Amino acid sequence: MKRVLLVGAGEVGAKHLTALAGADGLTVAGIVDPAPRTELPDGIPSFAALRPALAVLKPDLVVVAAPPGAALAAARVAAADGAAVLVEKPATIVVTALAPRPEDGRIFVGFQPHFAPGLHDLLARPPAVERAVVRLAVRRDPPYFRGWRRTHAAAGGVLHQQAIHGLALALRLIPGDVESVSATAVHRRNLAETEDRITADLTLAGARSVHVDARVDHEGPPRHEVLLQLADGRRLHIRGRNLEAGLADPAAAPTHEQLRRQMYAAVLDAAKGRPAHPCLFPLSALRRPLEVIERVYRDANRVRAAHPAAA
Structure with missing residues (x-):
């Protein structure tokens, strides 16, 4: 044991x-x-x-x-x-x-959603991806942003805390430096220092791109998904409340507890010197998504509106 x-x-x-x-x-x-x-x-x-x-x-x-x-x-x-x-x-x-x-x-x-169905093979043998679209739509009300979540310096923003699962996955599948960033962060509800919504368009080397639309003012069912456009013309749709359906039928998605248990087992296997599970996210691989997120927030146009965001 x-x-x-x-x-x-x-x-x-x-x-x-x-x-x-x-x-x-x-x-x-x-x-x-x-x-x-x-x-x-x-x-x-x-x-x-x-x-x-x-x-x-x-x-x-x-x-x-x-x-x-x-x-x-x-x-x-x-x-x-x-x-x-x-x-x-x-x-x-x-x-x-x-x-x-x-x-x-x-x-x-x-990143337990990276253990979702179908992602093992996708990460073990990454296809040529030309474009990724990362969408997040959830509801987080002002009381959620308390304590350490109140400041960007302590918690980061929506990309660090909410959309990082999808963005980190997209960046694992699309290599290369980020050549340009166009981003907008919208503040409407006084969520301490956190934005209600952030959108970003990233251009990467080789004319590849990532589009991100992440919001925490959504009134409908929560969702977090990644759409991949492959070089061979195919499209892959990774779906779920938080990507947990992977490439399979959302009705048959594993629970978050099941995904976490897979993650525990994979970490223990890697610690024994066995080949790392392709869905594991080594600490060293975290640097690239954090660098991208840091640049997005640095370059983002900040918009402060007077009325609540629409769903």
């Missing part, structure tokens, strides 16, 4: 606890959080700091579900201690913090 240490007992940590509870061969050995915001399961030791938990528990896998300001440092401490580490996206919003460290090879970033 592999021992798992969970770092962070907030909204995301609660989701991991649910997934871990049903994972074969895994047991939650402890939880680290100085101020838990979710009810902790009975009988599981809790710690206020990471290093004492590592010393006592010697976990095989550390799942870091802390905010971006603390996540990367915690992941590196755990990896240096010898554990395999899974850290929730975006891990950090500071690109320079990703300067390589010896322990980084044991750290993977949590």
Whole structure:
């Protein structure tokens, strides 16, 4: 039985606890959080700091579900201690913090929708993609943007927190430098420093492109999807509430718990020296999407409107 240490007992940590509870061969050995915001399961030791938990528990896998300001440092401490580490996206919003460290090879970033049906083969043998369209439409109301989510410096924006699954996937499939960016960020509802909607058109080397339309003021059913236009004329549609249907029928999509369990197993396999699962997102591969996101926000035209956005 592999021992798992969970770092962070907030909204995301609660989701991991649910997934871990049903994972074969895994047991939650402890939880680290100085101020838990979710009810902790009975009988599981809790710690206020990471290093004492590592010393006592010697976990095989550390799942870091802390905010971006603390996540990367915690992941590196755990990896240096010898554990395999899974850290929730975006891990950090500071690109320079990703300067390589010896322990980084044991750290993977949590993009569970990348384990959706059909994406294994797509990432193992990437087709020639000419254009990707990333769409996100969800509802996040002002109370959601509290605490560390209130400032861009602590949380980033919609691209860091909401649309990164689709954008990171598109950028994995389309190589090359970004040659130009045209972006607009719209603020309407006083979401602290976070925009209601951001659109961006990225031109990459070789006349390839990525279009992003991400909004958190949507009134309808939530969705997050990626449409790929291939060089051979085919189109691939990755669908779901958060891409979880992949290339398959949305009615048969796996649950987020099932996708997370696949991710845990893949990280543990990679830590044993086995070939990395193609759907894993190594920490080193996070630098490119964060660089692109940073440029989008730097170049974006900011629009502040007086009326609520339409759905």
